[in-house]
Amino acid sequence: MGLTLTWLSLLILIPLAGLFVKTAELGFSQFIDTVTSRRTLHALQISFGLAFLAAVVNLFAGLVVVWALVRYRFPGRRIFDAIVDIPFALPTAVAGIALTTLFAQNGWLGAPLANLGIKVAFTPLGIFLAMVFIGIPFVVRTVQPVLIDLDAEIEEAAACLGASRRQIITRVIVPSLTPAILTGFALAFARAVGEYGSVIFIAGNLPNVSEIAPLLIVIRLSEFRYADATAIAVVMLVVSFFIIFLLNRLQRWAQTRALAAS
Amino acid sequence: MTIVAIDTVDIGERRVSAGKKDFRTEPAWIRGIVIGSAVTFLTVFVMLPLVLVFSEALSRGVGFYLSALGEAEALAAIGLTLFTAVISVALNMVFGVAAAWAVTKFEFRGKTLLVTLIDLPFSVSPVISGLVFVLLFGAQGYFGPWLIAHGITILFAMPAIVLATTFVTFPFVARELIPLMQEQGSQEEEAAISLGASGWRTFLVVTLPNIKWGLLYGVLLCNARAMGEFGAVSVVSGHIRGETNTMPLLVEILYNEYQLVAAFAIASLLALLALVTLVAKIILEGRIEQGHSHRDD
Amino acid sequence: MTIEVRNIVKQYGAFKALDNVDLKVAKGELLALLGPSGSGKTTLLRIIAGLDWPDSGEVKFDGENALSRGVGERNVGFVFQHYALFRHMSVFENVAFGLRVQPRSVRKSEAQIRARVKELLDLVQLDWLADRYPSQLSGGQRQRIALARALAIEPRILLLDEPFGALDAKVRKELRQWLRRLHEEIHVTSIFVTHDQEEALEVANRIVVMDKGRIEQIGTPGDVYDNPASAFVHAFIGESIVLPIDVQDGQVKLGRTRLNVDACGASGPSKLFVRRHDMRIGPAGEGALEGTVRRVRTLGPIQRADIALSGDDRLVEIDAPRDRPLTAGDAVSLQPRRYRIFAGE
Numbered sequence: 001m002g003l004t005l006t007w008l009s010l011l012i013l014i015p016l017a018g019l020f021v022k023t024a025e026l027g028f029s030q031f032i033d034t035v036t037s038r039r040t041l042h043a044l045q046i047s048f049g050l051a052f053l054a055a056v057v058n059l060f061a062g063l064v065v066v067w068a069l070v071r072y073r074f075p076g077r078r079i080f081d082a083i084v085d086i087p088f089a090l091p092t093a094v095a096g097i098a099l100t101t102l103f104a105q106n107g108w109l110g111a112p113l114a115n116l117g118i119k120v121a122f123t124p125l126g127i128f129l130a131m132v133f134i135g136i137p138f139v140v141r142t143v144q145p146v147l148i149d150l151d152a153e154i155e156e157a158a159a160c161l162g163a164s165r166r167q168i169i170t171r172v173i174v175p176s177l178t179p180a181i182l183t184g185f186a187l188a189f190a191r192a193v194g195e196y197g198s199v200i201f202i203a204g205n206l207p208n209v210s211e212i213a214p215l216l217i218v219i220r221l222s223e224f225r226y227a228d229a230t231a232i233a234v235v236m237l238v239v240s241f242f243i244i245f246l247l248n249r250l251q252r253w254a255q256t257r258a259l260a261a262s
Numbered sequence: 263m264t265i266v267a268i269d270t271v272d273i274g275e276r277r278v279s280a281g282k283k284d285f286r287t288e289p290a291w292i293r294g295i296v297i298g299s300a301v302t303f304l305t306v307f308v309m310l311p312l313v314l315v316f317s318e319a320l321s322r323g324v325g326f327y328l329s330a331l332g333e334a335e336a337l338a339a340i341g342l343t344l345f346t347a348v349i350s351v352a353l354n355m356v357f358g359v360a361a362a363w364a365v366t367k368f369e370f371r372g373k374t375l376l377v378t379l380i381d382l383p384f385s386v387s388p389v390i391s392g393l394v395f396v397l398l399f400g401a402q403g404y405f406g407p408w409l410i411a412h413g414i415t416i417l418f419a420m421p422a423i424v425l426a427t428t429f430v431t432f433p434f435v436a437r438e439l440i441p442l443m444q445e446q447g448s449q450e451e452e453a454a455i456s457l458g459a460s461g462w463r464t465f466l467v468v469t470l471p472n473i474k475w476g477l478l479y480g481v482l483l484c485n486a487r488a489m490g491e492f493g494a495v496s497v498v499s500g501h502i503r504g505e506t507n508t509m510p511l512l513v514e515i516l517y518n519e520y521q522l523v524a525a526f527a528i529a530s531l532l533a534l535l536a537l538v539t540l541v542a543k544i545i546l547e548g549r550i551e552q553g554h555s556h557r558d559d
Numbered sequence: 560m561t562i563e564v565r566n567i568v569k570q571y572g573a574f575k576a577l578d579n580v581d582l583k584v585a586k587g588e589l590l591a592l593l594g595p596s597g598s599g600k601t602t603l604l605r606i607i608a609g610l611d612w613p614d615s616g617e618v619k620f621d622g623e624n625a626l627s628r629g630v631g632e633r634n635v636g637f638v639f640q641h642y643a644l645f646r647h648m649s650v651f652e653n654v655a656f657g658l659r660v661q662p663r664s665v666r667k668s669e670a671q672i673r674a675r676v677k678e679l680l681d682l683v684q685l686d687w688l689a690d691r692y693p694s695q696l697s698g699g700q701r702q703r704i705a706l707a708r709a710l711a712i713e714p715r716i717l718l719l720d721e722p723f724g725a726l727d728a729k730v731r732k733e734l735r736q737w738l739r740r741l742h743e744e745i746h747v748t749s750i751f752v753t754h755d756q757e758e759a760l761e762v763a764n765r766i767v768v769m770d771k772g773r774i775e776q777i778g779t780p781g782d783v784y785d786n787p788a789s790a791f792v793h794a795f796i797g798e799s800i801v802l803p804i805d806v807q808d809g810q811v812k813l814g815r816t817r818l819n820v821d822a823c824g825a826s827g828p829s830k831l832f833v834r835r836h837d838m839r840i841g842p843a844g845e846g847a848l849e850g851t852v853r854r855v856r857t858l859g860p861i862q863r864a865d866i867a868l869s870g871d872d873r874l875v876e877i878d879a880p881r882d883r884p885l886t887a888g889d890a891v892s893l894q895p896r897r898y899r900i901f902a903g904e
Contacts, residue, residue, distance in 0.1 A: 019390075019393070021404075061303050064296055064299050064300050065300040067296055067300075068296050068297045068299075068300035068301075069300070071287070072293055074301075076301075082540060083304060084304070085543070086536065087307075089486055089537075090312070090490070090533060090536045091490025091491070092388075092490065092492045092493065092510070093490070093510035093511075093513045093532075094315060094510070094536075096492075097513060097526065097529060098314050098315050099311055101314060101318060101526075102314055108310060136304075136307060152286075155286065156285075164285075168285065193387070194386060194387025194389070194390070195387070196387065196389050196492065196496070197496075197510065201514075214387050214389035214390075215389075217393055218389060218496070218497060221497065224402070226400075226402060229393055230397065233387075233389075233390045233393050236390060237386065237390065240385055240386060240387075243385070
């Protein structure tokens, strides 16, 4: 017990405390200046904004995928079920270069898109697509067990009461899945915000255009502007903390509705 | 006589007979669209990138592929990656078990805080994790002067890589074990202790066998992440060729130098690791399921 | 509404869930489908509801073919063993659900829906729970809400699938009475499935006893108890003493003992069924069977004795009134007053 606490404090608390301490070195007004500088704001905007959009896409795509995997049977279903975890298991650098090559001007997908006038690699669109890739497992795997465990009798009861299939889905099934959907969304969002390896190759990394916040932190570090780097990190951390906090709230809300078998 | 069962319909694992306009499932055309969309989405976003890795790696033939892997830098990177993984996994196995043990078998104040802390490296950007180590051990860092005075190099060298990797992969074992151990409860341990076994012995003989599949699973995920970690390690390593480059870092370097095939060659090894991890994961999930059903007897 | 079921067959591979089942349900009656698991009773109920489809046969509601309609169009109320309440909705919304999903053209106004829900919650005496969620209710309360929900759409028939199966014994008994009284109040044609024969005997107007996909007997609780049509029904309903006998030339033999009872038209290896309380006990030598009392216990108004039959050492349990107390060791004779003999092993 004591062993665990010691290890944890050494490994986690001290480094994190150090982060805040270092930022404090800046002094409050300089902290605000750094954080609100044009380049920083842009980087934060890109990271949080695109992560949010990517999570939204994953919300809908994830629902479609999980529904097909759980409710339907089709050839290759097991394989598709297994590969959902690839974005989670694949090292981020590998994903990064693969996606970049895929969407490059002469890539398998990049070429047809270029013919349509759409440039993906080295643009915010590329960042967005990489973030979608990264978030795929989160909505699917969070919703999947809930959908699998959904009682068939609930749907039968609704049908007996006269509900059409559409009504059964919208009034009974989806509301039962909502907490899991939101949890998956939050997880995908949190992951995409902090993502570095998968995004860094396909992003253009142009300041104010396609530069993600983690990259800006790395750049500030290489410039030995440690305090600036930590300032950005602190902002990201605070927002991440809020997300975890919301997640816990969501899970507790799901429990009051007793969606797990009681 | 009217024959009325018109159709059999698959709903997930069940096969049911359906009348017309059955309430249990969507009309065939909707099913087609949903399946088609799901398959297209997964193919484009997951299958294609994966296939591309191997396709590019082998695009100059198997000979080139193998020689790329045999380069000195490549071998050094592979060695460093393996070494780091072994240490991180070993450390996190021990402390992950300890943490899960503490959380599930005891009641104490600050338990929620402990659980949140365990989750923290998981939800924080890897770059921030790396940043934290730079702050601690860098020349301008907290321990910097002390380390320099004692001639110890941590940052931009192998120790930093191991530390950063361990930090980032810490949650995997604990997160896997906590729900498993919570579900199993403390009854068996309490019984053992009441029969006179020591804490340590109880752990070895009672707890460990019960959690072995969950532990293996956590170790598996931990290892996959440890070998593949990029962001945190990128920040703390010096990117010194042949010395402080792990496989993911080498991939980046080779890619940026337009040595695409070599980059993908190394990447393909990592991709293979991911695939092996997934297969093992599926097998282990089956074992853990069986463990659950046996316990109900 | 009357229900007619004709020649229903339902098979799963080689397993016959329903084997040519015929049934007529009268308007307003409360009918029990009684049988062990695997007897097909739930399958039959679900087919009537529209939750499942037969391989062949007819189902008619008031003479009209019901099988041409899906479950939503048959206007049936269904109550599930595990309630199937919508957990993310309040009790009020659960009961209102059937009214809310009606097509715009026939849907009631909000005020009317509210009034109807209140009426139903009053009927089940749970109006004070309207704003709670299912997870906050006890099992008995949940089932009553499920019933209210089913009644909201003014169904022509009410179908209940082991409605009290998930509740503990005391609640089960309370709800049984409650259902009986409710039925007397609202008079909806109702069918409920149960494997608990006591429940069927207590609640139903008529009982349909089923086994292995076939109907063994249909009758009032009295009929089914006093005049069982087959060995299965006799054994399943109430407690019976079963004696394996052999009938040759009209003579009934238990082992080597000849029994002074009527063979009831059976011959060959058969079974003699007697109710515990239909065995008259007398002094030794006066009855069809002889035996020794092994053990006696008093159970309220009766005494229950284990009697070892002589020549067989088989133990039978009989119930006798307490006016002439028995003791262990007594030699007694037993004479079946009312009994049935069914041929077959």
